Amino acid sequence: MPSQQDQQQRRKFAAAILAFIFILAAVDNVEAGKKEKPEKKVKKSDCGEWQWSVCVPTSGDCGLGTREGTRTGAECKQTMKTQRCKIPCNWKKQFGAECKYQFQAWGECDLNTALKTRTGSLKRALHNADCQKIVTISKPCGKLTKPKPQAESKKKKKEGKKQEKMLD
Numbered sequence: 001m002p003s004q005q006d007q008q009q010r011r012k013f014a015a016a017i018l019a020f021i022f023i024l025a026a027v028d029n030v031e032a033g034k035k036e037k038p039e040k041k042v043k044k045s046d047c048g049e050w051q052w053s054v055c056v057p058t059s060g061d062c063g064l065g066t067r068e069g070t071r072t073g074a075e076c077k078q079t080m081k082t083q084r085c086k087i088p089c090n091w092k093k094q095f096g097a098e099c100k101y102q103f104q105a106w107g108e109c110d111l112n113t114a115l116k117t118r119t120g121s122l123k124r125a126l127h128n129a130d131c132q133k134i135v136t137i138s139k140p141c142g143k144l145t146k147p148k149p150q151a152e153s154k155k156k157k158k159e160g161k162k163q164e165k166m167l168d
Contacts, residue, residue: 047073052127055085055098062089067127085127099131100124109141116141 048071057065067085087098095101101120109116115138125131
């Protein structure tokens with residue numbers, strides 16, 4: 001004779017199976033009902049694609065801001081809208097605040113210009129921004145290390161003094 005726990009588990013299992021069958025039947029009826037209804041005419045919109053302006057920060061040159069969107073079309077209900085946006089503060093704003101680049105290592109210092117350069121390739125553009133594919137930046141080389149002639153002469157003097165002491 002099965003225990004009460006076994007009977008309860010069987011009842012739960014039977015209830016679960018019945019619920020599953022009920023759900024399948026309901027889904028089947030919904031699908032059948034959808035097929036019987038006449039299909040609605042697909043209304044083609046004569047509205048153009050949204051064109052978005054650049055993100056304008058609320059304060060400063062990065063952070064939260066807004067952008068304006070416009071589209072054309074005689075029958076469009078909405079031709080302008082505003083959207084919130086964000087300009088990352090760690091991106092190089094020199095090339096557009098919505099463009100992110102992957103940069104190579106700095107090149108050797110050009111002694112004629114005292115500048116070193118590196119190039120970056122476009123990694124990501126926010127909101128379909130118009131970004132250059134490759135950019136180049138330069139910066140001053142900083143202090144150039146030149147060999148000091150004094151250091152060499154000091155070494156020679158020290159070596160000379162050592163030799164004199166050895167001779168004495």
